[in-house]
Amino acid sequence: MNNISQENYLTAIYRNIDEVGEIKPNLLAAKLAISNAAVTDMLRKLSRDGFVDYQKYKSIKLTHEGESYAKNMLRRHRIWEVFLHQTLGMTWDKVHEEAEKLEHSSSDDLINLLDEFLEYPEVDPHGYPIPDKNGKIKKSKSVVAITELGENDSAKVVMVNDDVKNFLSYATKIGITLGKEIKIKDRLEYDGSVLILIDKKEINLSSKIASNIFVEKIKPA
Amino acid sequence: MNNISQENYLTAIYRNIDEVGEIKPNLLAAKLAISNAAVTDMLRKLSRDGFVDYQKYKSIKLTHEGESYAKNMLRRHRIWEVFLHQTLGMTWDKVHEEAEKLEHSSSDDLINLLDEFLEYPEVDPHGYPIPDKNGKIKKSKSVVAITELGENDSAKVVMVNDDVKNFLSYATKIGITLGKEIKIKDRLEYDGSVLILIDKKEINLSSKIASNIFVEKIKPA
DNA sequence: TTATATATTTAAGCATGCTTAAAGATATAT
DNA sequence: ATATATCTTTAAGCATGCTTAAATATATAA
Numbered sequence: 001m002n003n004i005s006q007e008n009y010l011t012a013i014y015r016n017i018d019e020v021g022e023i024k025p026n027l028l029a030a031k032l033a034i035s036n037a038a039v040t041d042m043l044r045k046l047s048r049d050g051f052v053d054y055q056k057y058k059s060i061k062l063t064h065e066g067e068s069y070a071k072n073m074l075r076r077h078r079i080w081e082v083f084l085h086q087t088l089g090m091t092w093d094k095v096h097e098e099a100e101k102l103e104h105s106s107s108d109d110l111i112n113l114l115d116e117f118l119e120y121p122e123v124d125p126h127g128y129p130i131p132d133k134n135g136k137i138k139k140s141k142s143v144v145a146i147t148e149l150g151e152n153d154s155a156k157v158v159m160v161n162d163d164v165k166n167f168l169s170y171a172t173k174i175g176i177t178l179g180k181e182i183k184i185k186d187r188l189e190y191d192g193s194v195l196i197l198i199d200k201k202e203i204n205l206s207s208k209i210a211s212n213i214f215v216e217k218i219k220p221a
Numbered sequence: 222m223n224n225i226s227q228e229n230y231l232t233a234i235y236r237n238i239d240e241v242g243e244i245k246p247n248l249l250a251a252k253l254a255i256s257n258a259a260v261t262d263m264l265r266k267l268s269r270d271g272f273v274d275y276q277k278y279k280s281i282k283l284t285h286e287g288e289s290y291a292k293n294m295l296r297r298h299r300i301w302e303v304f305l306h307q308t309l310g311m312t313w314d315k316v317h318e319e320a321e322k323l324e325h326s327s328s329d330d331l332i333n334l335l336d337e338f339l340e341y342p343e344v345d346p347h348g349y350p351i352p353d354k355n356g357k358i359k360k361s362k363s364v365v366a367i368t369e370l371g372e373n374d375s376a377k378v379v380m381v382n383d384d385v386k387n388f389l390s391y392a393t394k395i396g397i398t399l400g401k402e403i404k405i406k407d408r409l410e411y412d413g414s415v416l417i418l419i420d421k422k423e424i425n426l427s428s429k430i431a432s433n434i435f436v437e438k439i440k441p442a
Numbered sequence: 443t444t445a446t447a448t449a450t451t452t453a454a455g456c457a458t459g460c461t462t463a464a465a466g467a468t469a470t471a472t
Numbered sequence: 473a474t475a476t477a478t479c480t481t482t483a484a485g486c487a488t489g490c491t492t493a494a495a496t497a498t499a500t501a502a
Contacts, residue, residue, distance in 0.1 A: 003458090005458085005459065005460090024479080024480090025479075025480060025481090026478085026479055026480080034459085034460070034461090035460075035461065035462080036479075036480060036481080037460085037461075037462080037463095037480085037481075037482080037483095038459065038460055038461075039480090040480065040481055040482080041458095041459070041460080041481095042458095042459075042460095045458085045459090056467090056480075056481075057467065057468070057479085057480065057481085084331070087338065088331070088334040088335065088338055089334070090331075090334065098327070098328060098331055101326035101327065102323065102326050102327065104326065105322035105323050105325065105326040106319070106322070106323065107319060110305070110309070110311075110319055113309040113310070113311065114309065117308065117309055224488090226488085226489065226490090245449080245450090246449075246450060246451090247448085247449055247450080255489085255490070255491090256490075256491065256492080257449075257450060257451080258450085258451075258452080258453095258490085258491075258492080258493095259489065259490055259491075260450090261450065261451055261452080262451095262488095262489070262490080263488095263489075263490095266488085266489090277450075277451075277497090278449085278450065278451085278497065278498070443502100444501100444502090445500100445501085445502080446499100446500080446501080446502095447498105447499080447500070447501090448497100448498080448499070448500085449496100449497080449498070449499085450495100450496080450497070450498085451494105451495080451496070451497085452493100452494080452495070452496085453492100453493085453494080453495090454491100454492090454493090454494105455490105455491080455492085456489105456490085456491075457488105457489100457490090457491105458487105458488085458489095458490105459486105459487100459488095460485105460486085460487090460488105461484100461485080461486075461487105462483100462484090462485090463482100463483085463484090464481105464482085464483080464484105465480100465481080465482070465483090466479105466480080466481070466482085467478100467479080467480070467481085468477105468478080468479070468480085469476100469477085469478070469479085470475100470476080470477075470478085471474100471475085471476080471477090472473100472474090472475085472476100
C-alpha cells in the first residue's frame with residue numbers, strides 16, 4: 001500500500017473491532033470525521049486491494065493482511081509516541097497527534113531502530129501495548145474501566161484513552177497519570193458517575209470520563 | 222500549505238537556484254521525475270497560492286514566502302538526517318530517503334525539540350548547513366568541488382552531494398567521509414577526471430564523482 | 443536568417459478521496 | 473406488522489496531481 005487514508009481506515013477498523021467487537025460504516029465515518037459515502041467508497045477500494053472483507057450492509061471485517069497492516073501501524077504509532085514523550089519530553093496529550101503523522105512516513109527499518117534505541121518499550125505513554133515485529137500484542141490480563149469498579153475498590157491506573165478529544169488534558173488536570181492509585185468512594189447509579197479518591201482528594205468523574213480510564217484492581221491488604 | 226508535492230517542488234526549486242543560480246521547468250521535471258506538463262500545472266497552483274513567481278517560459282522564481290517555506294523544509298530534512306545518523310546509527314547513504322518522508326510529517330514544535338535534543342547541529346551528515354528557526358543559513362566560506370582543485374593541492378572533505386542516486390554508497394566505498402583528507406596527484410584534462418590520494422591509496426575519480434565532493438583547501442605547511 | 447531542435451504549455455483523460463443529494467436497505471418502535 | 477427512523481449505498485461533482493499527445497514558443501545551428 002502506501003497510502004495515508006487507507007492506513008487510517010485500517011487502523012480505525014482494527015481498533016474498533018478490538019475494543020467493541022465490530023465496526024460498521026456509520027461509526028467508522030464518525031471516527032474518521034468524513035461522510036458515510038466516503039466510507040462506502042473506500043471500503044470498496046480496500047476490498048479490491050485485499051485488506052478488507054466487505055459485504056454490503058454488513059459490519060466490516062479485516063482480512064488477515066489487513067489486520068497485519070493495521071497492527072503494524074499501531075506499532076509504528078506507539079513507538080513514535082514513546083519516542084516523543086520519553087526522549088523529547090512531549091506531554092502525553094500532544095504525542096498522539098504528532099505520531100499520527102509520523103506513522104505514515106517511516107520505514108519498518110526506521111521503526112525497528114527506534115524500538116532498539118528506546119530499549120523495546122512494551123507500552124505507549126497512555127499504557128497501550130506495542131505490537132512486536134511479528135504483530136504479537138501482550139494483552140494485559142485484568143484491565144477494566146473505572147466504571148467497572150465497585151465501592152471501596154482500590155486500583156492503579158494502567159491505561160487512558162488516547163483517542164478522545166480533550167480528554168487527556170482534563171485527565172492530567174485532575175492528577176491522572178499511569179501508575180497513580182485511586183480508590184472508589186461512591187458510585188452514583190442514576191448518572192453513572194463515580195466519586196474517587198486521588199491524591200487524597202475526592203473527585204467526581206462523569207461516566208464518560210471514568211469509562212476512558214483503565215485500571216488494575218489492587219487486592220485489599 | 223500542507224502538501225507533500227508542493228513542498229517537494231519548493232525545496233527542489235530553492236536548492237537549484239541556490240546551487241546553479243536558476244531553474245526552469247525542464248530541469249525541475251527531471252529532478253522530480255515527473256512530466257514537464259505536471260510542472261506547468263503545479264507552477265500555476267504554487268503561483269496562485271503565493272509561493273512562486275511564475276511567468277510563462279521564464280525561469281522559476283520563489284516569492285519571499287516560498288523561499289521561507291523551502292528553507293524550513295531544508296531545516297526539517299537536515300535535522301531529521303542528523304537524528305537518523307547520529308542517534309539511530311543509520312548510514313549516510315540511507316538517511317536522505319527516510320528524511321524525505323519525515324520532513325513532511327513533523328510540526329515545527331517537533332523539529333525544535335529534536336534540534337534541542339541533538340544540541341543544535343550546524344550541518345547534516347553530508348555536510349549541508351542546517352537553517353536555524355529564522356531561516357538563517359551559515360554559508361561556509363571557501364568550499365569548492367574537487368574538480369576545482371589544482372595539482373598537489375591538499376584538502377579536507379566537508380560536504381558531499383546527498384541528492385545523486387548511488388553516489389553516496391560509491392563515495393563510502395572509496396573511503397570518502399566528512400573530514401577526510403585528500404591530495405590531488407594529477408588532473409587529466411581530456412576527460413576531466415582527477416587522480417587523488419586518499420588513505421595512502423591513489424584513486425581516479427571521474428569528473429562526475431569529483432564534482433559531487435566538496436572540500437576546503439588545506440594551506441601547505 | 444531560416445531551419446531544426448528543444449522546451450513549454452495546452453488539452454484531454456484518469457485514479458484518488460472527498461462532498462452533497464437522493465435512493466434503497468435495515469433496524470426499531472408501536 | 474407496519475410505520476418510522478436510521479443507516480448504507482449510489483450517483484454526480486470537484487480539486488489534486490499526475491499522464492500522454494498535440495500545439496506553440498524559444499533557443500541553437502547552419
